[in-house]
Amino acid sequence: MGNPRPSPEPAGRLPLRERKKQRTRETLVDTALELFTERGFQGVTLDELCDAVDTSKRTFFRHFSSKEDVAMTPLHDLWRAFLDDLETREPDGGPLLDLLQEALLNALDRMPADQWPQRVLLNRQLAEQTPSMEAHGLRFCRDTTRTALDVLHRRLGLVTAQDPRPRLAIDMLVASFHCALDSWTALPETATRSTLATHLRATCSALPESLTLSTATKPQSHHS
Numbered sequence: 001m002g003n004p005r006p007s008p009e010p011a012g013r014l015p016l017r018e019r020k021k022q023r024t025r026e027t028l029v030d031t032a033l034e035l036f037t038e039r040g041f042q043g044v045t046l047d048e049l050c051d052a053v054d055t056s057k058r059t060f061f062r063h064f065s066s067k068e069d070v071a072m073t074p075l076h077d078l079w080r081a082f083l084d085d086l087e088t089r090e091p092d093g094g095p096l097l098d099l100l101q102e103a104l105l106n107a108l109d110r111m112p113a114d115q116w117p118q119r120v121l122l123n124r125q126l127a128e129q130t131p132s133m134e135a136h137g138l139r140f141c142r143d144t145t146r147t148a149l150d151v152l153h154r155r156l157g158l159v160t161a162q163d164p165r166p167r168l169a170i171d172m173l174v175a176s177f178h179c180a181l182d183s184w185t186a187l188p189e190t191a192t193r194s195t196l197a198t199h200l201r202a203t204c205s206a207l208p209e210s211l212t213l214s215t216a217t218k219p220q221s222h223h224s
Contacts, residue, residue, distance in 0.1 A: 021062075021063075024053070024055060024059065024063070025063045026115075027053050028049070028053055028055070028060065028063060028064070028070055029070055029073045029074070029119065030115075030119070031049065031052050031053050032044075032049055032067070032070045032071055033071065033119055033122040033123065033126070034122075035048070035049060035052060036067075036071055036122075036126050037122050037125065037126060040129070041067065041071065041126055041129070041130040041132075041133065042130075044067075046060065046067060049067070049070075066136070068130075068132050068133050068135075068136035069136065071123060071126055071127075071130075071133055072123065072127075072133060072136055072137050072140065073119075073123075074111075074116055074119040074120045074123050075120060075123060075137065076140055077111065077116075078104075078107055078108060078111060078116075079107070079140070079141075079144045081106075081107035081108075081110050081111070082103050082104050082107040082144075082148075083144065083147055083148060083151065084107070085103040085104075085106050085107050086100075086103045086148060086151045086152075086155075087151055087155070089102070089103050089106075091156060096152075096158065096165075096166060096169045097169045097172060097173065097204070097207070100148075100169060100170060100173045101173060101176075101200070101201075101204050104173060104177065104200065105197055105200065105201075108193055108196060108197055108200070109193065109197075111193060113192070113193055116193065117191045117192055117193060117196070118191075120181075120185075120191075121185060121188050121191055124181070124185045141174060145167070145170050145171070145174070148170050149166060149167060149170065152166050172207055173204070176200065176203040176204045176206075176207060177200060177203075179203045180196060180199035180200040180202070180203045181196070181199075183199050183203075184196045184199045
């Protein structure tokens, strides 16, 4: 898989031709997640998916590289929006991790409020049962990290071969997000963008104490 692609612009800002492409893309995502959930990821061929949307495989491959790619789109779109934000966010002299967190929270706020949470819930259910989706996600995460480091180097001059801190900051943000995502998906009845943001803020706030968490064993009670 190549570098992460930029996230689509909001449909209302695009010309008619681009809005039609965006609708086709969204229909492919929603139909794929629905069919994969009903019949299993391996139980749906690419031909069947395209037939269900009444589109061609050629059109499919204009938007996605594989079945895994279309199924992982909800989270991929979030991280593409994060990279977009990182390209333009002005540093305020504060900690890098805070800047990264705000970029991700802003990206989250750009996701469609009435569609994205349900897509992510379906994605997480499928990924737990589909190793190829998890592998695809890991590759995307690696590429996203590399792109983010490139941005930090180009815009802020932060990244050097001798300094691991920017990479560690990104890795901590990613770990915090996945921790937040796990707790968020465990309560699907309250799964909204705002509740995911709340979980993310909480996990990011826990990072400093996690670095100094003591390994002291809990005293055991003795019974007579």
